[in-house]
């Protein structure tokens with residue numbers, strides 16, 4: 001069956017208050033009827049199923065002009081598209097809004113984010129409707145010949161496996177189809193703070209599969225949007241200092257959790273490198289020198305660059321994301337105690353990373369007396385991983401008192417030679 005999904009820009013969700021959702025903050029312009037029609041005409045093609053998603057409700061007149069809804073139906077009929085799915089909150093599903101979307105040729109399904117069939121939890125999630133509202137909408141849809149698709153969230157805060165069972169049972173009874181979605185908070189949502197504060201964590205793939213396996217044939221979606229931690233602009237403050245408070249900053253801890261459980265490394269070998277004072281690291285002299293050297297090595301595309309620094313393990317894919325591009329660990333403020341703590345904390349973070357990310361070869365390029373190097377060395381020793389030093393003791397002895405020794409040609413020559421082997 002062929003299908004096409006269109007993402008319609010139609011302003012903010014009128015409700016915009018669900019604690020896990022950032023769509024309420026989206027500043028999308030509301031388009032005129034003519035603009036909407038042109039947009040649809042450019043995108044439409046004959047398919048078996050057309051899905052139109054907007055951030056909010058397709059049946060909300062404030063977001064989508066009712067005349068455009070009629071136009072969509074007319075176009076589906078013209079193109080011979082037999083099935084259409086759109087999304088809406090229950091309060092916008094009325095006899096009037098459905099009237100404009102009735103068709104003998106197109107089966108229209110309205111998807112509702114029920115999330116959870118429990119009024120107390122819906123209230124805590126700030127959904128702004130009750131199970132009864134959902135049921136009334138379900139009844140109206142059925143009476144008017146529309147289909148209902150229900151979204152149920154897995155691992156939403158305040159829920160457990162019993163709540164999930166209860167929600168699936170109710171949704172199944174009233175819907176044509178049900179889909180179980182893994183619960184990831186959008187970066188700009190209130191619930192994101194729950195993760196920062198350590199009150200809740202998203203399920204990784206294994207946990208999601210375990211929780212949903214009892215529902216056998218029901219459709220499941222582990223990762224329904226490209227997810228990574230995102231902070232609202234106003235929370236993106238510089239993290240400065242070299243104390244335990246900065247080392248164990250909750251933002252770093254959240255990223256480490258994400259990097260260990262959700263990030264998948266795609267390259268064969270890894271090269272661990274230190275951070276640079278200049279941010280993002282990739283514009284620093286050290287990182288430019290390392291990357292230039294990598295270009296001179298055959299198969300450099302197989303090498304995954306991973307930085308070790310006070311925030312922990314930072315795959316290169318994330319170096320320009322907050323807070324990795326907005327922190328200063330001031331080495332000159334380090335005490336013997338914090339250096340010890342740095343090694344202990346980062347050794348653990350590296351072990352966690354290496355337990356879930358496997359490579360064929362493990363290279364490193366550090367000053368041989370740095371805390372990051374010691375932490376990495378100890379982690380690899382504990383996990384019985386062979387770590388290949390790309391800087392020889394002999395070379396380091398000669399340059400260690402120089403400024404920025406890792407950018408010295410003799411050191412970079414060592415790096416190249418070791419990577420080539």
Ligand code: SF4
Pocket residue numbers: 013014015016017018021022023024055056057089113127
């Ligand atoms: S989950 Fe849906 S209803 Fe809730 S704020 Fe987001 S778009 Fe609006």
